[in-house]
Amino acid sequence: MESMKRENYDLLESIAKPVLDDKVYYMQLSSAGMMDLNVEKVMDDSYAISHYGTLNGDAMADPDVEIKVDLIHRTITPVAYQNDYVGTYQRNDSDEVEIELNEFINEWLKGIKNSQYKVTRILTDENEFNVSDNPKELLRFCRENGVGHLAAKQKNVSRNER
Secondary structure: OHHHHHHHHHHHHHHHHHHHOOOOOEEEEEOOOOOOEEEEEOOOOEEEEEEEEEEOOEEEEEEEEEEEEEOOOOEEEEEEEEEOOOOEEEEOOOHHHHHHHHHHHHHHHHHHHHOOOEEEEEEOOOOEEEOOOOHHHHHHHHHHOOOHHHEOOOOOOOHHHO
16 A cells, blocks of 8 residues: 555656645646646645536535645555545545545546646745746746646747737
8 A cells, every 4th residue: 555655646746746845835737628636735744636616606526635645755645535426525534445545546646647737827825827827937837846747838929919
C-alpha cells in the first residue's frame, strides 16, 4: 500500500505541484469535454481534489476526495470520498477502505494526467491568475513552479488585434 501512496503523491505532484509546495492554495484545471478539476489546500496537511457539476442549480461533487499529504515521506492517505450524483460518502475507517480509495485515486489521477488538463486559475494569498484575464502571468507562474506542461498554450495575436 505504501508504494501506491507514493505513486499517488507523484501523480498529484505532476498535476498540482504549486499547491503541494505551498505556492498557491487553489488550482483549477480544465480540459475540453471534462468537468473542471479543483485542487485545494484545506489545512496544514489536508487537501481536497474534486470535480463539481451542477444539478438543478446545485453544486454536485463528482467526486470530492479529501486527502492527507505527508510531504516528508511523499505519500497520500485518503480521508474521505464523496460523490453526490450516486449518493456516496465514504470515510477511510479500515484498511480495506483505504486500499479501495487509494486504488480509486490512482486511476483517477492517471486519467486526469492523460486527459490534457490545463491550468485555468490559481489563487495565492496575494494574487489570482486566470487564463481569461492574464494568460501570460498564468503561463509564467506555471513555468516557474514546475507545471509548465499544464499551462494553456498562448494564441498568437495578429497585428490587427494589437
